[in-house]
Amino acid sequence: MSVLLLRSCRWCRLNRVEVEVVGGSHRRLDAAARRCCSSAQAPVQGEVRVRFAPSPTGFLHLGGLRTALYNYIFAKKYAGAFVLRLEDTDQSRLVPGAAESIEDMLEWAGVPPDESPRRGGPLGPYLQSHRLDLYSQTAQELLQSGDAYHCFCSPQRLELLRKEALRSGQTPRYDNRCRHLRADQVQEKLDQGTSHVVRFRLEAGVEPFQDLIFGWNRHEVAQVEGDPVVIKADGFPTYHLANIVDDHHMKISHVLRGSEWLISTSKHLLMYRALGWKPPAFGHLPLLMNKDGSKLSKRQGDIFVQSFQRDGVLPDALLDITTNCGSGFNTNRMGRRIDELISEFNPSKITTHSALLDLEKLPEFNRIHLQQRIEDEDQCTLLIKDLQRQIQHTYTTEIQEQDVLHEDYIRRVLQLRKGHITSLQELVSPNYSYLWVRPSFTSQQVAALTAEAPHVALLMLKLIEERGEQLTLDQLSKDLKRLSKQTKATKYRDVMKLLRLALSGLQQGPSVAEMMASLGPAESSHRFQKLLLLSETS
Secondary structure, three states, X not given: OEEEEEEXXXXXXXXXXXXXXXXXXXXXXXXXXXXXXXXXXXXXXXXXXXEEOOOOOOOOEXXXXXXXXXXXXXXXXXXXXXXXXXXXXXXXXXXXXXXXXXXXXXXXXXXXXXXXXXXXXOOOOOEHHXXXXXXXXXXXXXXXXXXXXXXXXXXXXXXXXXXXXXXXXXXXXXXXXXXXXXXXXXXXXXXXXXXXXXXXXXXXOOOOEEEOOOEEEOOOHHHHOOOOEEEOOOOOEOHHHHHHHHHHHOOOOEEEEEHHHHHHHHHHHHHHHHHOOOOXXXXXXXXXEEOOOOEOOHHHOOXXXXXXXXXXXXXXXXXXXXXXXXXXXXXXXXXXXXXXXXHHEOHHHOOOOOEEEOHHHHHHHHHHHHHHHHHOHXXXXXXXXXXXXXXXXXXXXXXXXXXXXXXXXXXXXXXXXXXXXXXXXXXXXXXXXXXXOOOOOOHHHHHHXXXXXXXXHHHHHHHHHHHOOOOOHHHHHHHHHHHHOOOOOOOHHHHHHHHHHHHHOOOOOOOHHHHHHHHHHHHHHHHHHHHHHHHHHO
């Protein structure tokens, strides 16, 4: 006799066969028999709507970008909608420009929202400060049902409670004093205009819930917390009320947020139950940490997305490194772009382990993605335009030949340097100034290398004349080895140093053959003519 044991998948909520019992023995079925949401062929059931809901009390940082990215990938994987909602109810802590910057950075990173304050949408507005009537209405429903109450405790009393708890070694919590006020006492204080907040009444008997990542959870919040404030004295809601009201009215199907909110979910589920609303599915993403396991802090300064943009980090590289150090994908390799992240995403593979981010590896990720862009014709054209702006900004008054700004010239430079540079900005650094500005060097520098400089310069001018426009890397490498044998007393190494000095004014850098291939025959000839004149004069 054969019995099939079913286990419900946390993500797609489909029952999948895990084990077949045959004659008392258990046989685990193969992957094909157990396939559910881990297969791209079996999508999550129902309409998918996810949201990223940051507070504009600061600018977007890597932890926030990672949360947004997982929501975006989840939405695109299952043909859903990715919503940006700004939780700006803490008016005292708002940072000017942060709201606009958050959406700017999401668009720059390549994870644009489908609905947002800027784009609008059918279930807006998407700024919580524009939804105050909805929160007030919901709070009134909770008050009328007895699931919430007015609290008139002063800030001074709450501070005394906090200090007393700390003095006795306990966790500070509200003592729920005002939940016991009679209706006439409440009305009297309201008539007097006494400042008050609205608190939600926590009850024992929290039902367990199945988190999509951490599995079954339950936190008896009423045993360890006081009743939470849901409407503040200024009339604005707290996060606990606003987020469930918005998630309900915006028809959010899955809440994917940081694991720091896992302990609050039981509290939120109590509110859903009190309001008679069906909650979304919850999945709490493991935290993004430094490589040593310490907390990724905004105070580090260099974790804000804007700083990476300013430093020339490519969006694809930033998305790649933040997913590479975590989980949730069928493979784990460097060089994945957003379309590949979506296709390889497998939510059932997200683990509870923190993701350890090693930013020292970011240059290597950027090098790989920069090379990919250079090899893509359309992307390379965008890089050329960006580099043209950078060249003009950096070398405004020093450029002698406008040919260095021509698209064909810059494209040739990029093709020759791909795989060697980690950012576009490297090409406007002093090490590469020779590409845009003719170098200067002295007769003393030349004399220190060889007394045969005029002879070498003539040999190079003859070589370029013979080759014409055909200055290919491979052929030049062979020509230079052959040419160095035509000197009387100068070794190959010193010949290369002399040519590099004439071409770039530097002692180190790309190969002489690459420098000549980049500069082209006309400019290379000009620089060797200068070497010849300087040598003969000295």
